[in-house]
Structures are given as C-alpha cells and as structure tokens.
Amino acid sequence: MIHGVHSNEIQELSNKLFSEILKEQQKVMAVKPADEDKKHLTEEVLKEYEGYKGRGFFFNYMASGRGHGPFTEIIDGSVKYDLIGAIGPNLLGHSHPLYIKAHLEAATNDVMMCGNLLSHLEPYELSKTLIDSVKGSRLKHFWFAGSGSFANDSALKMLWQKKAPNYRLIAFQKAFAGRSIATQDITYNAAYREGMPSSIKVDHVPHFDHTDPENALDKTLNALKEVVKEYPNQHCAIMLELVQGEAGFVYGTKEYYEGVFKWAKENGLYIWVDEVQSFARTRELFAFQHFGLDQYVDIVTTGKALQACGTFFTEELNPKPGLIAGTFNGSIAALNAGNKIVRYLTEGNFYGENGRIQQLEEKFISKLNHLGNTTCKDKIGYAGGVGTMISFEVGDASKETTSAFIKKLFENGIVSFLAGKDPVRVRFLLPLALTDEHIDEIFSIIEKTAAEVL
Ligand SMILES: Cc1ncc(COP(=O)(O)O)c(C=O)c1O
Structure with missing residues (x-):
C-alpha cells in the first residue's frame, strides 16, 4: 500500500537522493585518528552539553552523523569501529540502505x-x-x-x-x-x-x-x-x-x-x-x-x-x-x-545453522580464546556470549582495569562498553555489517590494547 504522497517525480528524486546519501556515507570506511584542526571540537561540545545535561560522558564521543557499516565518525574527524551500536539499536550498522530508505519514505x-x-x-x-x-x-x-x-x-x-x-x-x-x-x-x-x-x-x-x-x-x-x-x-x-x-x-x-x-x-x-x-x-x-x-x-x-x-x-x-x-x-x-x-x-541468511550470526559468534569467541591462550595469556580470561552479544574479561576483571581497557580501546579505534559486576566484562553488541577483514583488524586492535593496558 502507498504511504504518503507519491508521484513519478518524487520517486525519481527519492532514488537519486538515496544513492547520493549512500555514496557520501560510504566514504567513511576505515579507522582514522582525529583531524589536527578539529581535535579540540569533541571535548568543547561535550563540555557544554554536560552543563545542559548535568552529568559527564563516559566517552569523548559526539557523532557527526556520518558513518558506514561498522564505522562511526566523530565530530573531530576520527573514525572508529562501533561495536556497541548505541547499546543495541544499531544492529545493521551505520547508514544501512534500509535506514536511508525508511527515512526518505x-x-x-x-x-x-x-x-x-x-x-x-x-x-x-x-x-x-x-x-x-x-x-x-x-x-x-x-x-x-x-x-x-x-x-x-x-x-x-x-x-x-x-x-x-x-x-x-x-x-x-x-x-x-x-x-x-x-x-x-x-x-x-x-x-x-x-x-x-x-x-x-x-x-x-x-x-x-x-x-x-x-x-x-x-x-x-x-x-x-x-x-x-x-x-x-x-x-x-x-x-x-x-x-x-x-x-x-x-x-x-x-x-x-x-x-x-x-x-x-x-x-x-x-x-x-x-x-x-x-x-x-x-x-x-x-x-x-x-x-x-x-x-x-x-x-x-x-x-x-x-x-x-x-x-x-x-x-x-x-x-x-x-x-x-x-x-x-x-x-x-x-x-x-x-x-x-x-x-x-x-x-536473509542471518539466522539458523551457519547463518551470519552464528558465524560472528563463533569467530569472536574463538579469536578471543586464541588471544587468551597465546599473546594475551593472563590478560584475556573468560570469553563468551550468544550471537552478536559477546563479552570477555580482561586482567583482574575489576571495574578499574576494565574501564581503563575500554577507554584505551576507544582511543585505538573501537567503541565498546562495560557490563556486569564482580566480574566486570567488556561488552560488544556487534553490527551485522562486519566482514572477516574488519574482524581481523578488530583483533589486532584488541591485542595491541591488551599489551598497552594490562
Ligand atoms: C533487558 C533490558 N530490558 C529493558 C531495558 C530498558 O529499555 P529502555 O532503555 O529502552 O527503556 C533494557 C535497556 O538496556 C534492557 O537491556
């Protein structure tokens, strides 16, 4: 059934807008540090916002509204893997074609x-x-x-x-x-x-x-x-x-x-x-x-x-x-x-045996276990989860150690969050837009961060 106003011209313009928006968003496709001239921006805006809100923020993060797949851009120009998806809503990843279409319609x-x-x-x-x-x-x-x-x-x-x-x-x-x-x-x-x-x-x-x-x-x-x-x-x-x-x-x-x-x-x-x-x-x-x-x-x-x-x-x-x-x-x-x-x-091919969600779960847990048994021995302990909900423990699994790890992970290019209490865990709510190449890069960032913090 047709919703809202409709004409051939609206359809043509909407199709054009859809592809232009998607093309522009697709430029945000790799982790990168902040731009020199914009470095100060995030802290400044957050500081002012904190005043309105009455409380500080955990991350130095203010979205620019640009991002694609697992990548999110911050107003300082830096780009990170978003592995927490606004604590859940962003399952498909950033600027997914369905989101753009839903808005235009x-x-x-x-x-x-x-x-x-x-x-x-x-x-x-x-x-x-x-x-x-x-x-x-x-x-x-x-x-x-x-x-x-x-x-x-x-x-x-x-x-x-x-x-x-x-x-x-x-x-x-x-x-x-x-x-x-x-x-x-x-x-x-x-x-x-x-x-x-x-x-x-x-x-x-x-x-x-x-x-x-x-x-x-x-x-x-x-x-x-x-x-x-x-x-x-x-x-x-x-x-x-x-x-x-x-x-x-x-x-x-x-x-x-x-x-x-x-x-x-x-x-x-x-x-x-x-x-x-x-x-x-x-x-x-x-x-x-x-x-x-x-x-x-x-x-x-x-x-x-x-x-x-x-x-x-x-x-x-x-x-x-x-x-x-x-x-x-x-x-x-x-x-x-x-x-x-x-x-x-x-x-689509997301659920059931060998669906993408099962593949993501198995890849993340086996790679975390591998790190815990090799280069991150005594640094990464428990790793588990179901589907796109993955968690793991770092160091002594205290709030202090886990927060320090998560903040460094953020600096190095991955947004995650804490979960649990005694033990505290690193939590990922993975986007479905992850490819195997993304996952390899994510694991090298985790390994580097563990070496730096733990
Ligand atoms: C299991 C569960 N129930 C309820 C809620 C509350 O949802 P909302 O924050 O949309 O009110 C949350 C939010 O994190 C949740 O994880």
Whole structure:
C-alpha cells in the first residue's frame, strides 16, 4: 500500500537522493585518528552539553552523523569501529540502505509520529510482520511502547490485572529491566534505585551459574521453592532475560530454562521474557526461539534493534480496555525501518545453522580464546556470549582495569562498553555489517590494547 504522497517525480528524486546519501556515507570506511584542526571540537561540545545535561560522558564521543557499516565518525574527524551500536539499536550498522530508505519514505508522510488513537499504515504493517514472526508461540498480540522500560511496565500491568491480587514478581539476580518506577525494582543492582521507595515486591533468584552448570538448575529451583514457601500464592509471574545483557551476557541452556519454566507452570506463574536487548541478536529472531522455548512464553517485551518498543502477549493476557494506552507508537521513520529490518533479517541468511550470526559468534569467541591462550595469556580470561552479544574479561576483571581497557580501546579505534559486576566484562553488541577483514583488524586492535593496558 502507498504511504504518503507519491508521484513519478518524487520517486525519481527519492532514488537519486538515496544513492547520493549512500555514496557520501560510504566514504567513511576505515579507522582514522582525529583531524589536527578539529581535535579540540569533541571535548568543547561535550563540555557544554554536560552543563545542559548535568552529568559527564563516559566517552569523548559526539557523532557527526556520518558513518558506514561498522564505522562511526566523530565530530573531530576520527573514525572508529562501533561495536556497541548505541547499546543495541544499531544492529545493521551505520547508514544501512534500509535506514536511508525508511527515512526518505517517511518524509512523504504528513506527520512525524503516529499513535494509538488515529492509526497509520506503519504500525499496522510492523505489527503484522511481528506477529507473523512469533507464529510458533501462543503470542497473539503486540502493543507499542515508547521505550523498553515502558514495554515492561505494560507487561507488568497486564499480568497484575490477570492475577490480582498476586502482585509479587519473581525475577533473577543480576537482571536489568529498565529505569521506570516499576522496572527499577526488577533490576537487581540496588545502586540504580538509591533513595527510591520500593514500589513492587520482587524476589530475586540465581540465574544459570556457568561455573557449576551441572547444579545450576537445582540451585535456581531450590531458590524458587524457598520464595513460594515464604510468600505462598502471592506471585503473578516469573520474569527474566534469557541472555542477561547488563550482567555481561549470562545465559543458560535449553534444559535449564525448560526446568525453570515447567516449575513455573506447575506453580501457576506466567512466563515473561524480556527481549529488549536480545531481540534479533541470537541465532534466531527471538532468544526464546533460539532456546526452543516457544511453547512456554506468555508475554515478551522487545525494543532496541527493532527501532520501536513493545509487548507481545497471549489471548489470555489481553487486558481490559483502559489499562494500556498512550500517545505514541513511534515515529513513522522508525516504525517503517522496524518492518524493513525484521523482513530483511528473517528473509536473509542471518539466522539458523551457519547463518551470519552464528558465524560472528563463533569467530569472536574463538579469536578471543586464541588471544587468551597465546599473546594475551593472563590478560584475556573468560570469553563468551550468544550471537552478536559477546563479552570477555580482561586482567583482574575489576571495574578499574576494565574501564581503563575500554577507554584505551576507544582511543585505538573501537567503541565498546562495560557490563556486569564482580566480574566486570567488556561488552560488544556487534553490527551485522562486519566482514572477516574488519574482524581481523578488530583483533589486532584488541591485542595491541591488551599489551598497552594490562
Ligand atoms: C533487558 C533490558 N530490558 C529493558 C531495558 C530498558 O529499555 P529502555 O532503555 O529502552 O527503556 C533494557 C535497556 O538496556 C534492557 O537491556
């Protein structure tokens, strides 16, 4: 269906613009240091911005709006590998043709944003694609939200309405669920809710312990049994990330999750999976599909790489009118991009055995292990992850050492970030635009940085 205004001339101009923009962006294709005459710019702009924001920045980074594939340009003219993708959203890489197309098509529309009261074709088409992508599960509906945190809030409200007055929630240690008033209580790190009153009652149990895989399920089940013994008949659901992002990519096995989920079902609990970070990044579009858990999930939240956020839910959890609403679905360009992204990913060779995502996972983990066993012995320790979510430990895995490593890595041409606490890990959220040549260069930068810092 045609969206917005359309004519042959608009189409011709749009095609021309598309190729001109892409050609210009493609000039940003290699790591380079700052330009001498622009060196001062980033610090100056960030300093001023810090004043407006009230807080400093971790990296000396201010995007110029130019970049291509895995490369991002900073206003000082330097170019770096972006291996964190704005903490998740930028899965396809910079100036991907689909992003450019989505913007140009959106420009023919009469509005910027669309919402729930008066609908548009973009959220309709994206919903259809999304529901189609979960057809092996019992998820039947999707509701948009303005952020991952708010998608989680909607999920909680649906569960509460269905299970009232069982308002307690079971979540996992090291979980991160967002920054809203509800999700800050689900998030495990108490430093993120300093001075806050507790608004929901959450009981945290241990996630999969990769240092003791044989007993991991029993440890979780024992903790779950303790929790329901202490608070009988008071919980609505069990909520978890199958791959815990902020924890540094902590994840279990299919058997582990099945054991936990069977117990949850036997105990009358709904299963809520938070895929805000893991969406599109495992060897299947959803982590619950990657682990073969389609039959168990009752409610799933998503965001980041989709360019939009929202909540999938079953027929049974469909709330009464009035509970869930809100002005925005998202911007026309973002919803349009979301639809193109899901179709591109599911129709291309990204998922499944030998898909590009599996190749990236295997390449990164084996190369990190190789460094840890050879030139970076005692410098690079644990390396692991699922799909495009890769993490590793450097030196003593303390916050100080890992921050120093990440800052040097940035100077040397790679943007990454921290994750986890005891141990702290280096986190990559890889873009799909990486070629094998890029990966070789990335590993020589990692090796050089380890020699300099550790
Ligand atoms: C697993 C998970 N849930 C929820 C959120 C919150 O999403 P948002 O920052 O869009 O509110 C995040 C963000 O990092 C996340 O990683």
